Amino acid sequence: MQQAAKSVKLPGSFNMYRGGQLPEVELVYETWGRLAPDKDNVVLLFTGLSPSAHAASSPQDPSPGWWEYMIGAGKPLDTDRFYIICVNSLGSCFGSTGPASINPCTGRRYALSFPELSIEDIAAAARLALNELGIEHLHTVMGPSLGGMTALAFAVDYPDTIDNLVLISSAANAAPSAIAIRSLQREVIRSDADWVGGDYEVSRGPKEGMRLARKIGLMSYRSAEEWRERFGRERVAPGEVVPPFGVEFQIEAYLDANARKFIGDFDANCYLYLSRSMDWFELAEHAESLEDALARIKARHILVIGVDTDFLFPIYQQREMADTLQDLGRQVEFVAMPSLQGHDAFLSDQARFAHAVQQFLSVDLIDGKVTSISNRSVSR
Secondary structure, eight states: OOOSOEEEEOSSOEEOTTSOEESOOEEEEEEESOOOTTOOOEEEEEOOSSOOSOOSOOSSOOSOOTTGGGEETTSSEETTTOEEEEEOOTTOSSSSSSTTSEETTTTEEOGGGSOOOOHHHHHHHHHHHHHHTTOOOEEEEEEETHHHHHHHHHHHHSGGGEEEEEEESOOSBOOHHHHHHHHHHHHHHHHSGGGGGGOOOTTSSOHHHHHHHHHHHHHHHSOHHHHHHHTTTOBSSTTSOOOTTOOOBHHHHHHHHHHHHHTTTSOHHHHHHHHHHHHHOBGGGGSSSHHHHHHTOOOSEEEEEEETTOSSSOHHHHHHHHHHHHHTTOOEEEEEEOOTTGGGHHHHOHHHHHHHHHHHHTOEEETTEEESOOOOSOOO
């Protein structure tokens, strides 16, 4: 089957934000819709930590994408109106250059010789890829989670290239609780004997470590309220004898089944690098303070969405960004989403997120003022 994914090779070598250099970089991306003659309808979409660039199905690849409900004709990212580009992050393992890639200088996988990866590198690589594609200006830059951090870095580092900015379940830095969770995930991966200091065979790798890391992640992606509603204290097989310390509750079975799906789909070293890049991200480093960094954003219209049950990116982080941007005179909308789905709400709470994004992208700006806009659920 013909694949929808395309690739672009960046010119020359690539200098990393924290030092080091990649001799060559290739980025994989997918597109939907048609590019307007004046190229004024481009939406750049950054992904979270683990998804590929396959955000939605297409005639070339009809398999469902990770944001299927958001992209398509008549959907919030309307392919009759926009030309959507989703980029697989630098450092990922779905075709873009990362720790799992072959180093052309050695003929071996980079593994831990890959330079330190930052959110800024992901944004910079995407900017260079757009240059190669002949796209200089963007209607909208957006992303959830890690993708929101990348969109934020992009908006600060390339302020003259963006008209609209959408930040979903993200933040200007990682909360201590999120750092703690991701640190534990990385530790269980590195503690797996099959990780062998990052120099594992592709066919093997730290599968048990990745399984446990995914379980920890799943626990933080959803809310306690949702677990209670979905599973309660229901047993897997009431009345049956369970092996000592075996899977007994429905919630345990759910975590185990979903974690096993993740094994083999994602390279462990890529996971480590991308996870750490989120913990390192500190937008305030781009200026004298967070306020000064946010002041660099020139997007005319900004949407910030937070979820009230998000453990990884607590809603106070989105509110702080929105308040600061508004105090700086930016046209900002803040949506406090009342959802049980926690951090993963942007994937599963489809009706609410589709409405918020569609309303935002249907807005017109006249003399700097927003028109044709509906009320948001919560604002300031």
